[in-house]
Amino acid sequence: MLLYLVTVLFLALTSFLEILQAYLQKNCYNIAVMNMKIEKIVVGELKENCYVVINNKNEALVIDPGDEAKRILEFLKPYHVVGILVTHHHFDHIGALEELNSVYSLIENQVSSTDFLFDTIATPGHTDNSVSFAFSELGCVFVGDFIFKDGIGRTDLGGDEMRMKLSLKHFLEQFSDDTVLYPGHGEATTLGRERKFLENWIKM
Numbered sequence: 001m002l003l004y005l006v007t008v009l010f011l012a013l014t015s016f017l018e019i020l021q022a023y024l025q026k027n028c029y030n031i032a033v034m035n036m037k038i039e040k041i042v043v044g045e046l047k048e049n050c051y052v053v054i055n056n057k058n059e060a061l062v063i064d065p066g067d068e069a070k071r072i073l074e075f076l077k078p079y080h081v082v083g084i085l086v087t088h089h090h091f092d093h094i095g096a097l098e099e100l101n102s103v104y105s106l107i108e109n110q111v112s113s114t115d116f117l118f119d120t121i122a123t124p125g126h127t128d129n130s131v132s133f134a135f136s137e138l139g140c141v142f143v144g145d146f147i148f149k150d151g152i153g154r155t156d157l158g159g160d161e162m163r164m165k166l167s168l169k170h171f172l173e174q175f176s177d178d179t180v181l182y183p184g185h186g187e188a189t190t191l192g193r194e195r196k197f198l199e200n201w202i203k204m
Helices: 002-026 069-076 097-104 161-174 191-203
Strands: 037-043 048-054 059-063 080-085 119-122 131-135 140-144 180-183
Touching: 037 069, 048 069, 048 180, 059 069, 069 097, 080 097, 119 161, 161 191
Parallel strands: 059 080, 140 180
Antiparallel strands: 037 048, 048 059, 119 131, 131 140
């Protein structure tokens, strides 16, 4: 009887830990890197998502400071800003960039801390020089206006439809379904949720 109870408890604990890990990964918090957190500041008339990645040293990495510089700067006061990343240069993603640069004197898309490990992925299509930032340890990618929940970025604002299709094809091959996508507008999603739609759009 005791052995049976121990077995049941073990299986229940194992199941709980698997569910907890899946939840943490879905929300872009990897168990091994719980010292990182991601904040979202929605700015401007187009409700652009400015992201701030923060580590346990109070260092902050800003992604796509699109507007409302004073509000972003107020949020950043407790932190040491070590970098500003930009996915593309449409006005709604860089509206606060000049003012932040004047305060922090940083070079765009360069980071002065080794704690933030990421890859810059070329994802042209929405614009010719759009990029995404993949944080493998966090299991997420900041995609700008490349991919949205239930959609993709427009290609008629300095982009190209064929290049978008190639970028999507390579992206789908490179990342797993549990990868969390943080877009430039709207809610976060996962590549698995969007995969079927993206595959069908590529075939159009």
